Amino acid sequence: MGEVLGWFSNDLAIDLGTATTLIYVSGKGIVLNEPSVVAVERKTEKIRAVGIEAKKMLGRTPANITAIRPMKEGVIADFEMAEKMLKYFIDKVHNRSTFVRPRIVIGVPSRITQVEQRAVRDSAELAGAREVYLIEEPVAAAIGAGLPITEPSGNMVVDVGGGTTDIAVMSLGGIVYSESVKVAGDRMDDAIMNYIKKKYNLLIGEHMAERVKMEIGSAYPFEEKKTMMIKGRDLISGIPRTIVADDAEIREALQEPIGTIVNAIKVALENTPPELAGDIIDRGIVLTGGGSMLKGMDTRFREETNLPIITVDDPLTSVVLGVGKILEQLDLLRKVSATSQWGRSR
Ligand SMILES: Nc1ncnc2c1ncn2[C@@H]1O[C@H](COP(=O)(O)OP(=O)(O)OP(=O)(O)O)[C@@H](O)[C@H]1O
Ligand SMILES: [Mg+2]
Structure with missing residues (x-):
């Protein structure tokens, strides 16, 4: 019986984020949480890896493979790859055993253009959605965080x-x-890369910059000094080198973003x-x-x-949890989408 119900309760809530994609299945909760990255073979465009496996390849791929982040600055930058990634994730969640095409609610940035909205809708439809609803991410985040947003x-x-x-x-x-x-986070990584390059003549990758941000990055001084070894390639000699940076330097690097x-x-x-x-x-x-x-x-x-x-308790999941709540209470969707600029597709 549960199995039979499973076939029908396959509606999905998706947070298609720049860094991470999360999927929530009606009645089950969050079932997927993976980096928004795709690794493809350059010549054939064949997908080699998606999500966690593909992220490990970022900046480390051999010449015939390229790791792509299809989402940039909150919106779809590479339509074809975004669609393939979404399809892969949806298939993964559905275990390839579902016959019913899902209804999908997707969180999108509050200020995206009509063209960008179209791109998100199209890729969800091509990935197999029967109906697509868009909801502004901040509204979803607020609902996910339990704020009483329908009150005056x-x-x-x-x-x-x-x-x-x-x-x-x-x-x-x-x-x-x-x-x-x-x-947001990506620009903080860029700022760290640029700072290390300028100050130490050291080139570091995105991955390393993100680790530095997470380990010793801050927006407000700590009580105690923190340091970290940073590995990269020397700009002048071309040889790998390690430097030690402290939290004050990284704070300075992050000042602009x-x-x-x-x-x-x-x-x-x-x-x-x-x-x-x-x-x-x-x-x-x-x-x-x-x-x-x-x-x-x-x-x-x-x-x-x-x-x-x-x-909030878990800043990484509030959007998808909010989109999930909307999925499970369609009247809530009507309440929030009546006042918002978008309803459902077509
Ligand atoms: N402990 C941490 N300290 C600092 N930054 C962090 C930490 N953990 C995650 N991040 C950053 O959070 C960002 C990802 O956040 P999130 O998953 O909310 O983004 P997203 O929803 O994919 O992106 P967007 O909403 O812009 O499309 C990344 O830049 C990541 O480096
Ligand atoms: Mg987000």
């Missing part, structure tokens, strides 16, 4: 992801103001209607997204805004 009081969510930082003020299930900047995010939050606050601004003073700003796990981010934002900053 204001809530502000800041989702610092891999490609974009989405900021939204919501009330009555709709977005009153939103801002999306293409500065963090500053951009802080500014975007300030602009959003300035554009918030006064009544709702009053609500935000009481309720604070909810901070989510993997990029918000940078150490000291909450302290920094608190200091810059003088507002309470609320962190």
